[in-house]
Amino acid sequence: MRLGVLFSGGKDSAFACWKAMQKEEVVCLITIVSRNPESYMFHTPNIRLAALQAESAGLPLLEMETEGEKETELLDLRGALLAARERFGIEGLVTGAILSVYQATRLQRVCYELGLWCFNPLWLADQDEYMEELLDAGFRVIITGVFASPFDGSWLGREIDRRTLDELRMIAREHRITLTGEGGEFETFVIDAPFFSRRVAIEEGSRVYRNHNGVFRIERAGLVAR
Amino acid sequence: MISVIDLCYREDSLSREEFVTPVERLLRRSGREFNTRHYTAPDIEAADAAILCGTALMDTGFAERPDLFYWLLEFERPVLGISSGMRALATAFGAGVEPGCGIGMTEVEVLSPDPLFAGKERFSAYEVRGCAVGVPGGFVALAASKECVQAIRHRFLPLYGLLFHPEVRNDWLIERFLGLVDQRP
Structure with a gap:
């Protein structure tokens, strides 16, 4: 299965990516760059460095900018997934969600709307x-x-x-x-x-x-x- | 010994750690012996009970092979079907399935008295479902959300189905199920 990984550059999404690589084919990394430092879903200070990590991983990076408003950032995520489906033929998304029902719910909904599989290989992991x-x-x-x-x-x-x-x-x-x-x-x-x-x-x-x-x-x- | 049944799209899949491992961890924590098998090759001979785990929303391959779940009709030992596992259990007993997506926290109301829900009238539960499952003949609806039935049980046998995921924020339900297994002669 061709998968995209929702990638922030932090340990959870990188580890989820690595887990996905053991079982399926990871074809791209997807990064949401939020302009809002209070973003519920996507803010992280060094997100621009994801390009360097993607280069090292030998994977294309799809970057999508968002204003980071609470609900419109989901529309931006949807746009990013649509673009990833079109450009890289992804059939599913991998996320690094561990415990956050808030985050998992929103990601699951967007994937389901687009007919994409949603994988959360760290879900409920023992810390x-x-x-x-x-x-x-x-x-x-x-x-x-x-x-x-x-x-x-x-x-x-x-x-x-x-x-x-x-x-x-x-x-x-x-x-x-x-x-x-x-x-x-x-x-x-x-x-x-x-x-x-x-x-x-x-x-x-x-x-x-x-x-x-x-x-x-x-x-x-x-x-x-x- | 508890038989854990993996309903995911293939053995040792990328979904396993999301839907099977959390159940295994709860069993380990409570000191239970278990073995895990894929639904295509269940090993239930020596099992005292079976837990059928959930799957990803897009993962409905198991539903295309209802014959692989007919062993449930004669198992007669405790069963806990979680989400897709409830669907497999209910359809083995003849229930219908209707489209109906539910993702996120939902309020569940207990409808019928049962040791599994004793002392609880309402609680919040995490659902990730792509359909609503009917109540098969010979079963009762134990609990429901506004949208659909969330828990069923066989009228005479300890066969339970939960449409939500008890391993998320409601692991007490799995503990109680294990308690019911222990109480059996």
């Missing part, structure tokens, strides 16, 4: 097992946004390695946040994945942080051999 599997598979992931207590500015740009994962586990237990950041507590960017030909090297980044809210913006990056 601990998922994070272990992610690292075991060779994904390298950095934190590019923090939006909850107790995260401070030092978390911005930090790689989620075993030591950081242990720290996240402690924080998740003590502060009742999700280990995967599914509740919007933090955002991630994938710098290397088993389906990348080269890794993303960040040459310049900037940090903005205030009151447990911060963003690591990748200003300049390139692809380099591992």
